[in-house]
Amino acid sequence: AQSVAQPEDQVNVAEGNPLTVKCTYSVSGNPYLFWYVQYPNRGLQFLLKYITGDNLVKGSYGFEAEFNKSQTSFHLKKPSALVSDSALYFCAVRALYGNNRLAFGKGNQVVVIP
Amino acid sequence: DTAVSQTPKYLVTQMGNDKSIKCEQNLGHDTMYWYKQDSKKFLKIMFSYNNKELIINETVPNRFSPKSPDKAHLNLHINSLELGDSAVYFCASSQTVTDADTQYFGPGTRLTVL
Numbered sequence: 001a002q003s004v005a006q007p008e009d010q011v012n013v014a015e016g017n018p019l020t021v022k023c024t025y026s027v028s029g030n031p032y033l034f035w036y037v038q039y040p041n042r043g044l045q046f047l048l049k050y051i052t053g054d055n056l057v058k059g060s061y062g063f064e065a066e067f068n069k070s071q072t073s074f075h076l077k078k079p080s081a082l083v084s085d086s087a088l089y090f091c092a093v094r095a096l097y098g099n100n101r102l103a104f105g106k107g108n109q110v111v112v113i114p
Numbered sequence: 115d116t117a118v119s120q121t122p123k124y125l126v127t128q129m130g131n132d133k134s135i136k137c138e139q140n141l142g143h144d145t146m147y148w149y150k151q152d153s154k155k156f157l158k159i160m161f162s163y164n165n166k167e168l169i170i171n172e173t174v175p176n177r178f179s180p181k182s183p184d185k186a187h188l189n190l191h192i193n194s195l196e197l198g199d200s201a202v203y204f205c206a207s208s209q210t211v212t213d214a215d216t217q218y219f220g221p222g223t224r225l226t227v228l
Contacts, residue, residue, distance in 0.1 A: 032214050038155075043118075043204055043219040051214045088155060094213045100170055102217060104157040 002027040002093045004105035011110045019081040021108045023074045023091030030096040033074040035065055038088040038107070047089075050074060061085070081112045117141050118220035120205050126226045127195055134191045135223045137205030145169075146188035147206040147217060148180060157204070163188055164211045192225075200227045 003026045013019050025031055032051055036044040048059025050067040058064045065076045074091060091105040118139045127133055139146065147170075148160040162170035163182040177193045188205060202222045208215040 034216070036219075041222075043221045044157075044206075046216050046218065049214075049216060090157065096213050100162065100211055100213070101159055107155045107157075 002031070002095045002101070002103045004091050004093050004103055006089075006091055006105035006108050008108055011108055012113060013081045013110070014113050015083055016080050019076075019078040019085065019110065019112070021076040021089045021091075021110060023076065023105060024072050025074060025091070025093040026072065027093055027095045031074075032094040032096065033065075033067060034092040034094070034102070035059065035063070035074075035076050036090045036092065036104075037061075038090065040087075044090065047076070081110075083112045083114050086110055086112045118205055118207055118218055120203075120220040120223050122223060123221065124224050124226075126228065128228055129195055129197060131195050132191070132193045133195060133225070134189055135203055135205075135225075137188045137190070137220055139186055139205075139207040139218075139220075141207055141209075141218065143207040143209050143218075144185055145208045145211050145215070146182065146185075147208075148188065148190050149204040149206060149219075151202040151204060151222070153201070161188075161190075162211075169211060195225075195227045197227050200225055 005024045034049045035047040050057045055067045088107045090107045094102045121136045145164045147162045161180040166182045179191045182188045204222045205220040206217040208217045
């Protein structure tokens with residue numbers, strides 16, 4: 001079965017600094033990888049996904065993520081963090097021809113310090 | 115225009131009661147899902163329907179019964195509520211069951227069992 005690891009519980013970053021949220025995955029076969037963001041008391045919002053093609057994927061709100069097959073990673077990045085980026089970030093993986101299940105990581109709380 | 119909506123947003127009830135949560139999507143999607151988010155923010159799939167047919171039924175107590183009257187609606191009925199059922203329940207939808215399809219989430223229903 002597929003799984004995702006988000007090793008850090010919380011990521012603190014100063015406003016204007018680069019933001020990185022780490023994600024590694026485990027899946028049989030080709031992965032489909034997703035990043036979602038959850039603001040307090042809200043549902044999950046889709047940020048970006050990797051299906052195939054270019055390893056660097058650009059998404060909403062200036063976020064991007066890089067698929068690295070050899071390291072089985074899909075880290076989320078933003079060049080310059082904003083205070084409004086403070087939220088809970090989830091990485092998720094689904095396997096091609098898998099069991100239809102989207103497996104989520106435990107989430108990373110991002111705190112952007114003004 | 116709300117894409118995926120859920121009612122109610124908050125639900126407070128006593129142990130042993132029966133309650134329902136409703137979900138509707140106006141995206142024209144074929145596939146809908148129910149997720150449970152526990153107090154540690156961990157997200158787990160519960161059920162999935164494709165064109166009104168059940169395709170995912172995780173290890174969930176049979177007190178939980180989903181019903182899909184049509185493609186746009188997926189309701190969740192819970193019998194004999196227990197304290198451990200307290201969580202946030204999210205509905206989601208995707209265009210199809212294809213692994214690459216993005217899932218879009220509703221705002222969540224916070225269930226508190228007293």
